[in-house]
Amino acid sequence: MTVADAGHGPAPQPQPQPQPQPQRQDKRRSELTHFLKACRARVTPEDVGLPPGLRRRTPGLRREEVAQLAGVGVTWYTWLEQGRPINASEQVLSAVAGSLRLDPTERDHLFRLAGVRAVRPASPAHPHLDASTQVILDALAPLPAAVCNSRYDVLLHNSSYESLFGANPPAAPHGVFNSLWCTVTAPPCCNPFLNRDEELPRMVGVLRVAYGRHVGEPVWEGYIRELTLASAEFRELWARQEVAPARSARKVFRHPEVGELRFTAAYLTIPAAPEHYMVVYTPEGPQDRERTERMATLPARPVKCCHT
Structure with a gap:
């Protein structure tokens, strides 16, 4: 027709x-x-x-x-x-x-x-990643770097990435360190992600695109349900039905010892692991680089709220 x-x-x-x-x-x-x-x-x-x-x-x-x-x-x-x-x-x-x-x-x-274009088969949540992947992540230090899937599960990361989010951050209900879960559930007083008001709608829009490939899959449906129950902010953003392309993004973090850190996040695909990517944070300026290098020499602080 x-x-x-x-x-x-x-x-x-x-x-x-x-x-x-x-x-x-x-x-x-x-x-x-x-x-x-x-x-x-x-x-x-x-x-x-x-x-x-x-x-x-x-x-x-x-x-x-x-x-x-x-x-x-x-x-x-x-x-x-x-x-x-x-x-x-x-x-x-x-x-x-x-x-x-x-x-x-x-x-x-x-x-x-x-349903006009073929939907790709679901990829495993935790694919086999070659041991060299962790070697690459470690070699990128002091640049924070990690391997994530399209649900924002952090599967591998280096010590600098851990320093941004803290040692042993709270896992999502499915038992995995998840950067989106940390972003929407950490209290504002202790949330390390400073420009989340700018970036969170984009992150949810990227998630919506990925969800479109997995509508009805139990793991994905459970993940979205847990996020909507845990965060009114996520629930409101999800209800907007907005989608966004994956692209380089500006991330601003605060570290309790070195201060504010501004990065450009670049996303690199992994051919052997569809719907997974490596994210690398590059400091924006000389001061950010100096602070990043100093952060890399410090042990990751434990995650806790200042009101507890």
Whole structure:
């Protein structure tokens, strides 16, 4: 079906899809519904050259306006947003993405949730990492460096990375040191991550993209559930349905002995371990480098709240 076909004549009939994993399919369709509604709500008629019209009960575009802009039938778009098992071509989904002004990351997320592109099989949470990986991390010191997965589990790290978060930081409920868990659960008075208000929405957006590849998987669903229960801030960010690309980022930490540390975090892929990456923190300026080198000579402090 082409975009032109979708906009004229009777609405296309829904075509049932094979459902080898019904529960996961249902969860994916529910996620698609919430994502499309959130995207539609943030686009105003003025954004896309439409008249504002009469008073609206909800913000953003109406379903019929998205359908009009995409050149598809209103019934077809409604079924898409409701998560019904219909056929959706790449061409038509691209038109919907354009109507909703989605960026490339959001567009890929939409395609994944709609099942148009093949979803990669789940990768193991803790793949076999060659012993040389730890050697590389240690050789990068005093630069903080670690190997993480797409859930922010920290699988390997060097001593400088440990110094930033403290010795024996609290593990997430699934028993693993997790940098996102530490970020959202550590109290503000003792949270080592200073620019978290700037970076946390991006981190959650990157997590949302990764989650799109694993909707319905018990490990992922349990992880998201625990985060939403543990942190109202995470719960609010997660509800926004925002997605973000993985990219270099600015990280600002505070260390109790050397002071503020500003880094650029670079993310390097690991071909042997899909959905895993090495993150390396590079000091921004001479003072940051000097403080990083001094931090590397100090033992990692134990993690505890100053109010306990």
